[in-house]
Amino acid sequence: MxxxxxxxxxxxxxxxxxxxxxxxxxxxxxxxxxxxxxxxxxxxxxxxxxxxxxxxxxxxxxxxxxxxxxxxxxxxxxxxxxxxxxxxxxxxxxxxxxxxxxxxxxxxxxxxxxxxxxxxxxxxxxxxxxxxxxxxxxxxxxxxxxxxxxxADARAFQARMRHMIQQFLTSCGPEMREILSNTLAHIRKVRAAEGGTSGDAHVTLLERGCKDLVVFLDDLMSIVEQSKLETARNIKLVNSTH
Known part of the structure; x- marks a missing residue:
């Protein structure tokens, strides 16, 4: 046959x-x-x-x-x-x-x-x-x-993404936070000068955008930290089986 x-x-x-x-x-x-x-x-x-x-x-x-x-x-x-x-x-x-x-x-x-x-x-x-x-x-x-x-490919991609995010947070994060903080402080001053009644739609959108960016930066930081913890747990698990 x-x-x-x-x-x-x-x-x-x-x-x-x-x-x-x-x-x-x-x-x-x-x-x-x-x-x-x-x-x-x-x-x-x-x-x-x-x-x-x-x-x-x-x-x-x-x-x-x-x-x-x-x-x-x-x-x-x-x-x-x-x-x-x-x-x-x-x-x-x-x-x-x-x-x-x-x-x-x-x-x-x-x-x-x-x-x-x-x-x-x-x-x-x-x-x-x-x-x-x-x-x-x-x-x-x-x-x-x-x-x-x-x-392994998925883990390698995750590691590359974590590295890129961490580089972004290290190089641009502090400057972006300072710009956002100054912008929000300026908006508060404008509203205070107008008796807190400023209803300018552009100001409102700018404020909302700044706050969303702050939340975005915080989320990126959380992703990096969570990824580090998962990597450490995986390494510990692998070592415990050898």
């Missing part, structure tokens, strides 16, 4: 602009049979992968200058573990967009959970590895990464 390649979205600029739509995959495993089995299941699943093999973390290091879209990492690597490899992989400047998937045994599900806490997108149990499981894992991993990327 023939299979058709699954059209996964390209997660990196390199794959998005390249002529080929094949995903670059790194497979780190010290067992030749496991290498072959994974590749055969990928082919049966219709995954069009350009696979690079590595058998040790040292060998993997030599291949990380090329950005990968997905990395299959075996947990059992002799004297080292997949968690060690995961740290090296995610710490490399060229692998910021890679989607790591841990391969573990059925008796090491707790390790798989720990791997996901440290940045793995998903995990596969070797004894349960099948075409369906591989497909589900790949789709789930890509969807989860896209979701996290959208959150």
């Amino acid at each position: 023939s299979t058709q390649p699954i059209p996964f979205p390209a997660p990196t600029l390199a794959t998005a602009t390249a002529v080929s739509t094949r995903l670059r995959a790194l497979v780190l495993d010290d067992d030749d049979i496991d290498h072959l089995r994974l590749q055969r299941i990928c082919e049966r699943a219709g995954l069009d992968l350009d696979i690079t093999e590595a058998y040790t973390i040292a060998e993997m290091r030599e291949k990380l200058d090329t950005p990968f879209d997905v990395a299959f990492i075996d947990y059992n690597l002799g004297m080292e573990t997949g968690l060690d490899a995961l740290k090296v992989l995610l710490g490399h400047e060229e692998q910021t967009q890679v989607i790591p998937i841990m391969l573990t045994s059925v008796t090491r599900r707790a390790i798989a959970v720990e791997a996901m806490r440290r940045g793995c997108a998903d995990y596969l149990v070797k004894e349960e590895l099948s075409v369906d499981n591989l497909r589900k894992s790949m789709v789930s991993a890509f969807e989860r990464r896209m979701f996290y990327a959208s959150i």
Whole structure:
């Protein structure tokens, strides 16, 4: 039975602009049979992968200058573990967009959970590895990464907006408040001189506009302070999970 390649979205600029739509995959495993089995299941699943093999973390290091879209990492690597490899992989400047998937045994599900806490997108149990499981894992991993990327983009936009607002308040805020304060004081003097009966519509509109601007500046300050508190809470939450 023939299979058709699954059209996964390209997660990196390199794959998005390249002529080929094949995903670059790194497979780190010290067992030749496991290498072959994974590749055969990928082919049966219709995954069009350009696979690079590595058998040790040292060998993997030599291949990380090329950005990968997905990395299959075996947990059992002799004297080292997949968690060690995961740290090296995610710490490399060229692998910021890679989607790591841990391969573990059925008796090491707790390790798989720990791997996901440290940045793995998903995990596969070797004894349960099948075409369906591989497909589900790949789709789930890509969807989860896209979701996290959208959150990161939103947070980055929020940080940029907060910085711009803070710059505006620092550079223009004091001068604007002084101008508004002097204008409102002048309006009070005009009305006092006229016995408080000035009904000039232009004066009334000017007064209302000045007060609205004061409220606007106060609201901007509140947004900046609230954003700082939310950022601090998020950082504390992230640190508490590590």
